[in-house]
Amino acid sequence: MTDILRPANADDTLEAVRGAAADAIRLEVVAGGSKRVIGRPCEVQAVLDVSGLAGIVAYEPEELVLTALPGTPMAELEAALAERRQHLAFEPADLRALLGTSEATPTLGGVVAANLSGPRRIKTGAARDHVLGMKLVTGRAEAVKTGGTVVKNVTGYELAKLLTGSWGTLAVMTEISVRALPAPEAIETVIVEGLTDEAAVALLTAAVGGTFEVSGAAHLPAAVNARGVAETCLRLEGIPLSVTARREALLAFVRGHGRARLLDGGESRLLWTAIRDITPFCGDGGQAVWRISVAPTEGPRAVAGIARRIPCQAYYDWSGGLVWLATDADGDAGAEVVRAAVGPHGHATLIRAPAAVRAAQAVFQPQPPALAALSRRVKEAFDPHGLLNPGRMAADA
């Protein structure tokens, strides 16, 4: 049986890691647990559950900065921001339905550890672009702070960026400061129907490169769309007057590409939440799901390459640069085919698969030797004895 350690604050966390270091006890670091099934299964002797480190420490809307403890539920955080008409612009996904972890609670710590960024990534950046500073307990059992609580700062290395997307393998975050930005007053979506993947991505990249300030650019092929037709979706956000002006311009721009229709605010929110949360693949929990990141124009080529060799379904976000792909979960879940099709200029992560597949396959993109060696040295700089989430990102790190 694995022990569960539940620190209530940063000091407890430090003490827990210190104890683990002294006794060479490997720890699985979790908060709400909603993304626990992503990554290689770790072999650990104890669980360090930081969900007790919860709550908003400081929120100053005029400074555009919010500081919270890692276990703060996203719902609580989003509500506090909404009250001041702000939001986390990187639009992190809620992966519970996809991963079958509906009883778990997504937290700020988990979102940052996973660098989760939604459709607005193309306009406002990823989670890593919005993390300003943090406090940590490293695998060396030391309390460290990095970054700050101001929006502009280049003092010292940006360890906070390194921690964002490190899946708990370098240090335990005990406090996080993020940028809070004004939430859009209005949202609309322009949808063009019936395009092939290639035509859709060409339209998406052209529109994103226009002056329409598109904040979401996705394509749902007919096979994955509940409505049964291919839909190419472009989101506009901002003050109402501006959205109206840009919508008219965008409608004129897409004319001739296919039948266009408009979604209002309410419908738009539902659509983009579904795109963000990978709802098209939530239904069949038996399939494996890949997250593929490539240059936007390369998305359709990668998907076609995969589809030629194995059965799969896919849809596109980030104007083609983010592909969500479902494959059969047996064997290697398509790993070899997927990675061959992606090639060296992109990467693929196996976001959902049975534990046995995740144990046998590289979940994260394997790296060339020099880079893998560098990543290992970075891991050692923070966690020399491999105490924190050992093996989660790579078998040997």
Added chain:
Amino acid sequence: MPEPDKATLARRDEIVAAMRAIVPGEGVIVSDAELRAYESDGLTAYRQPPLVVVLPETTEQVSRILSYCHGNGVRVVPRGAGTSLSGGALPLADGILLGMAKFNRILDIDIPNRVVVAQPGVTNMAITQAVEHAGFYYAPDPSSQIACTIGGNVAENSGGVHCLKYGLTTNNVLGLEVVLVDGAVVRLGGKHLDAEGYDLIGVLTGSEGLLGVVTEVSVRILRRPETAKALLIGFAGNEAAGACVADIIGSGIIPAGMEMMDQLATNAAEDFIAAGYPRDAAAILIVELDGPEAEVDALVERVRALALSRQATTIRASADERERLAFWAGRKAAFPAVGRISPDYYVMDGTIPRHHLPAVLARISELSERHRLRVANVFHAGDGNLHPMILYDANAPGELERAEALGAEILKLCVEVGGVLTGEHGVGVEKRDLMPAQFSETDLKQQQRLKCAFDPASLLNPGKVFPTLHRCAELGRMHIHGGRMPHPELPRF
């Protein structure tokens, strides 16, 4: 700086010969007169000619140079255009100065993917110029943009007046090719929007040449907004100006740029280029709004109303592009303008939480009196990044020292109110010894462990950023004091 290594100095001829074998022709510079051109960067108070200057042209040459240095324990200082204001490119007497100026080609312009791939010696401005024809630009715009290189921008994580809305360099870099100190070449990211594995682009950006030599950069380019308009707003006091900045952001507007200048800076600018600034205002704000025409017009009115409610003494909105540029001209010329009213000036770069602005300004003016040196203030007000300019005369005995002492006090003040030592210029040699004001010994040691992961013998740009150099072996040791794993029978935290 670290003591020059006598053995290395004695081996100069041998090192030069090795460099000549790697970089043929004029790419290896040894004459005293020519070395002097490289003896300092934008922080001219510090000077040191390097052992030798090497100007490679290919990644392969950089790799061979570094692997030679790695094998022979020779130190290396990378350099772009040498405009760093923190002494980041200050040479070492026993070190090779690795000039990246010949890496001056744009390799790929990819409009559909909104990416430009450039060599590191390409200037910031040249990237925008390369994509202007298609209506695009590269957003981070340091005032030095016609001279500074994209490699230097990456190393310093440079900003500009538009970074409140569009981010610093780090938010606009998608890929890097980097040569590690042992000569290994790694490629990070590319044209896709998120790099795999640990965010090494995130730590390399802003690493001030201490982690690796950047040999290729992929940046995100943006479509030029349909319109941009600026407001010029004057206030009778700093408090009102500061409050107006907070009001604008609090009301949900993120301007493309929001700059503040105090009376001394305003008048210096006015004397220099007659931008039309109100000379009697205690502080002026320049607020730029960009985007679709309808939106910009609406926001201009919102900002105007907010300014009125803070008793602005002047409010002018640019009627056309000429006037918008005129509003900016004074701000952009602020440094040279101040240069005209003082033999020398020293630019600071702290960031503070914005609501402390009036209090910090009041303290700066007290400090200025105490040190008997004038201070002109310009800020990136939107993000709380201050650029106090300390006016001094290097020829007057003791003034440089007083200017530095005053500067250090201003930066400590920034940290005291919850801010940081540098918002965009970097630590370099300049703020190195102030790092303990912001970071504990443990914090700094962890940063150095990251340095060790990249450069265990500390050959890349040593003497910058960190006040104390620890040996990597010593940093690697792990001491666990007390704290055994709590017994299972005891209650958990």
